[in-house]
Amino acid sequence: MGIKRTVQRCVQDSYNRNDINKLITHCFNVAVTSLRIKSGSFKSFMIREENLEDLAWDFIADLFQKNDTGELIVIKDYFENRRVDSMSKGEIKTELRRLVCSKVEDNVFRFYGEKDPSLKKIIRNIKLAVKEHNCKYSVCYENGDLIVDDGKVNNLLRMPSEFMQIKLCSRLTESLMIPDILIEVIDILENQNEYKKRFSLVTLASIIRESFVIIQDSQIDNLDPDVYSKMLQKELDRFLGKSVDRVKDNISRHYIEKGKAEHHEIEIYCQTAKEIVKSNFEGTSGSLSQFEQLKLHYHQLEYEQFRNKHRSVLEYIVKMVREDMLNSFKKDWAHFQHR
Numbered sequence: 397m398g399i400k401r402t403v404q405r406c407v408q409d410s411y412n413r414n415d416i417n418k419l420i421t422h423c424f425n426v427a428v429t430s431l432r433i434k435s436g437s438f439k440s441f442m443i444r445e446e447n448l449e450d451l452a453w454d455f456i457a458d459l460f461q462k463n464d465t466g467e468l469i470v471i472k473d474y475f476e477n478r479r480v481d482s483m484s485k486g487e488i489k490t491e492l493r494r495l496v497c498s499k500v501e502d503n504v505f506r507f508y509g510e511k512d513p514s515l516k517k518i519i520r521n522i523k524l525a526v527k528e529h530n531c532k533y534s535v536c537y538e539n540g541d542l543i544v545d546d547g548k549v550n551n552l553l554r555m556p557s558e559f560m561q562i563k564l565c566s567r568l569t570e571s572l573m574i575p576d577i578l579i580e581v582i583d584i585l586e587n588q589n590e591y592k593k594r595f596s597l598v599t600l601a602s603i604i605r606e607s608f609v610i611i612q613d614s615q616i617d618n619l620d621p622d623v624y625s626k627m628l629q630k631e632l633d634r635f636l637g638k639s640v641d642r643v644k645d646n647i648s649r650h651y652i653e654k655g656k657a658e659h660h661e662i663e664i665y666c667q668t669a670k671e672i673v674k675s676n677f678e679g680t681s682g683s684l685s686q687f688e689q690l691k692l693h694y695h696q697l698e699y700e701q702f703r704n705k706h707r708s709v710l711e712y713i714v715k716m717v718r719e720d721m722l723n724s725f726k727k728d729w730a731h732f733q734h735r
Contacts, residue, residue: 398485399418399419399422399485399488399489399492400480400483400484400485400488402415402418402419402422403419403471403475403480403488403492404480404481406419406468406471406472407468407471407472407475407476407480409465409466409467409468409472411468416460419460419471420456420460422492423456423459423492423495423496424452424453424456426492426493426496426497427452427455427456427496427499427500428448428449428452430496430497430500431448431451431452431455431500432448451503451507452500454503455499455500455503455504456496456499456500458470458499459471459495459496459499474491474495475491478491501596501598504598518574518601518604518605519597519598519601521574522542522574522577522578522597522600522601523537523597524574525574525575525578526542526578535578535582537597541594541595541596541597542578542581542585542594542595542596542597542600543593543594544582544585544586544593544594552590552591552592553591553592554591554592554594554595554596555585555588555590555591555592555595556591557596557599557602557603558632559591560581560584560595560599560600560603561603562632563584564577564580564581564584564603565603567580568580568604577604581595581600590722632674633674635721635724636670636673636674636717636721637670638724639673639717639720639721639724640666640669640670640717642720643666643669643713643716643717643720644662644663644666646716647662647713647716648662651709656709657709664690664693664694665690665706665709665710665713666713666717667693668686668689668690668692668693668710669710669713669714669716669717670717671689672686672689672714673714673717673718673721676718686707686710686711686714687699687702687707690702690706690710694706
């Protein structure tokens with residue numbers, strides 16, 4: 397019997413023991429996969445040393461609650477308005493994956509809270525800040541997400557947590573409180589159009605906690621605040637370095653053969669583009685113009701020379717590197733979202 401028929405029988409209260417076993421096994425496999433992905437991230441160090449199979453069983457147990465009449469109340473409630481009969485096998489699997497991954501995410505938070513009470517405190521304070529926050533954007537907390545409502549409906553992917561962490565960490569200081577951090581998060585989400593303007597509350601709390609930023613009277617002691625900053629820097633450099641290499645390979649022959657640039661100039665352009673894109677992602681851009689950035693490598697460069705010969709090439713390479721890096725992050729994130 398296929399998974400669609402199994403779900404139909406569970407929703408219609410006509411299931412048997414085999415149906416339950418099959419559904420449990422399917423959900424268990426999804427949960428283990430989700431946990432393995434999470435454990436592979438340095439940000440989820442708390443579950444890395446745990447038995448993931450045991451955690452998976454524990455995390456999905458709530459999905460199979462029964463009431464006094466034997467109804468699978470969680471499964472039935474989730475699929476109640478989803479018209480299971482008209483859904484394909486693939487759509488059923490997608491919905492099950494969403495349900496299980498949502499349950500895993502909730503229980504990871506519970507697990508973290510038991511291991512680290514300070515995380516719960518951060519999440520509680522973020523929720524309070526959302527309620528009290530007053531700005532020109534409609535900001536709310538819904539289904540585990542912070543949402544900046546700009547009135548647009550889109551099918552964009554969620555922002556990778558690495559992106560948020562890279563952008564947010566450059567703005568955080570020990571003196572910032574949760575309301576201040578919330579304003580920074582809103583600004584980051586609002587001033588981009590590549591991803592949804594929403595972000596997981598648990599993930600945000602983990603970013604704050606695991607970056608070891610001292611917030612209010614948080615009891616975080618004897619920890620090196622540079623550890624995660626250095627790891628994030630390494631991750632950013634890895635993606636950026638690959639993007640620069642790809643762009644360099646793609647443009648070198650064209651520019652050199654057309655006589656638009658020499659080999660050493662391509663090297664300088666790409667190095668400058670790398671510095672510009674990196675400063676953009678770290679939030680440190682603005683201190684130097686592109687002309688000034690290039691002049692660090694071309695010491696005798698004059699602005700007129702830059703404008704006539706170098707500006708268009710540099711701007712193009714910066715654009716290509718940035719787009720390649722964004723696409724790399726999108727592909728990497730989409731790969732994990734849809735596994």
